[in-house]
Amino acid sequence: MPRISRKGESMPQSPIRKLVPYAEMAYKQGKTVYHLNIGQPDIKTPEVALDAVKINSLDILAYTRSEGSDEYRQKIADYYSKHQIQVNKEDIIVTTGGSEALLFAFGSVMDTDDEIIIPEPFYANYNGFSTASGVNIVPVISKIEDNFALPPIEEFEKLITPKTKAILICNPGNPTGYLYSKEEIKKLAQIVKKHDLFLIADEVYREFAYDGVIHYSIMQEEGLDEHAIMIDSVSKRYSMCGARIGCLVSKNKTVISTALKFAQARLSPPTLAQIASEAALQTPQSYFDNVISEYVERRNILISELEKIEGVKVAKPKGAFYCIVELPVKNSDNFAQWLLESFDVDGETVMVAPAAGFYSSPNVGLNQIRIAYVLQKDSLIKAVNILKEALKVYKD
Numbered sequence: 066m067p068r069i070s071r072k073g074e075s076m077p078q079s080p081i082r083k084l085v086p087y088a089e090m091a092y093k094q095g096k097t098v099y100h101l102n103i104g105q106p107d108i109k110t111p112e113v114a115l116d117a118v119k120i121n122s123l124d125i126l127a128y129t130r131s132e133g134s135d136e137y138r139q140k141i142a143d144y145y146s147k148h149q150i151q152v153n154k155e156d157i158i159v160t161t162g163g164s165e166a167l168l169f170a171f172g173s174v175m176d177t178d179d180e181i182i183i184p185e186p187f188y189a190n191y192n193g194f195s196t197a198s199g200v201n202i203v204p205v206i207s208k209i210e211d212n213f214a215l216p217p218i219e220e221f222e223k224l225i226t227p228k229t230k231a232i233l234i235c236n237p238g239n240p241t242g243y244l245y246s247k248e249e250i251k252k253l254a255q256i257v258k259k260h261d262l263f264l265i266a267d268e269v270y271r272e273f274a275y276d277g278v279i280h281y282s283i284m285q286e287e288g289l290d291e292h293a294i295m296i297d298s299v300s301k302r303y304s305m306c307g308a309r310i311g312c313l314v315s316k317n318k319t320v321i322s323t324a325l326k327f328a329q330a331r332l333s334p335p336t337l338a339q340i341a342s343e344a345a346l347q348t349p350q351s352y353f354d355n356v357i358s359e360y361v362e363r364r365n366i367l368i369s370e371l372e373k374i375e376g377v378k379v380a381k382p383k384g385a386f387y388c389i390v391e392l393p394v395k396n397s398d399n400f401a402q403w404l405l406e407s408f409d410v411d412g413e414t415v416m417v418a419p420a421a422g423f424y425s426s427p428n429v430g431l432n433q434i435r436i437a438y439v440l441q442k443d444s445l446i447k448a449v450n451i452l453k454e455a456l457k458v459y460k461d
């Protein structure tokens with residue numbers, strides 16, 4: 066048989082999905098599985114977005130422009146301007162999800178063997194995007210004890226080499242739920258300017274900022290135009306994960322013209338989904354107010370229930386809908402598998418994401434899991450109770 070590529074061999078499995086076969090076994094055994102493992106919100110997609118697809122009168126489902134339709138990009142720019150982000154439609158490339166925007170950003174600013182510094186734990190697919198782009202992640206560790214705040218700038222400086230091309234942050238963070246403050250963004254701005262690096266910010270959870278704190282985007286930071294690349298998506302904002310629409314935003318014209326070449330190679334983002342995403346921009350503020358208060362309630366319940374369990378440590382998330390939880394176990398991979406294979410409370414069990422896959426440093430996060438609070442409150446309470454009962458009997 067011809068040999069597959071080394072790149073293919075080293076592509077990491079998603080830590081979020083790798084336990085799926087065990088969940089399927091649990092279903093076959095007749096168990097109910099509470100999914101705390103995946104960030105698929107259970108919130109309804111705004112009706113305006115769904116209706117726009119149902120009532121459109123297209124005769125031909127044609128390609129759009131590679132950078133996305135003019136109308137849609139103009140409306141995205143208007144939307145950002147309401148969030149104190151001043152960009153033009155020319156600064157925006159519409160992509161097939163935030164995922165493709167990340168791939169375009171990596172492809173546009175880094176060559177094989179270049180380095181990107183990322184605070185870890187980080188969104189697990191950054192590992193996959195780096196492997197696919199031939200880029201090396203250099204992790205800087207953020208700690209549960211500090212709620213996963215930005216590590217001291219000196220820690221970043223220690224890691225900068227001639228191969229370093231960019232720093233990537235996720236704000237608010239998946240999997241940490243950490244929301245970077247304006248001061249932290251300013252510190253990052255200083256360091257990327259000093260060392261002439263790109264600052265890529267994955268802001269797909271921008272709306273999910275809690276406790277009255279307002280999200281501060283890298284695009285609001287003055288003097289960062291040549292350095293800042295923002296990644297965005299409709300997936301979580303409008304609970305439209307299946308639309309597969311995102312965008313890459315930068316005031317750096319060379320970044321945009323380079324990313325556009327990647328966009329041209331794949332021709333066009335999906336046409337129908339752009340129609341839905343354009344319509345979604347009319348979603349009333351009341352939709353977000355309801356969604357945010359629902360997530361805040363879920364977060365509060367989740368954290369207070371988890372804190373009642375002996376030996377469990379949890380960082381309180383300030384945004385997004387995830388948290389990292391430290392458990393009194395040696396290996397959360399084994400624990401997560403055991404939960405699905407061998408444990409239940411009255412026929413019910415939980416699926417969690419082992420956190421090691423959110424780190425690129427070996428042997429870190431082995432006793433941690435990521436929880437996505439995308440379930441109704443009563444289900445969350447039941448799921449945490451199952452974890453509590455499981456920890457009473459589990460043996461490493």
Ligand SMILES: Cc1ncc(COP(=O)(O)O)c(C=O)c1O
Nearest residue numbers: 162163164188239269298300311
């Ligand atoms: C932090 C982060 N970035 C990017 C993505 C990619 O989202 P999509 O490709 O659905 O826009 C996700 C999805 O979960 C995410 O959590």
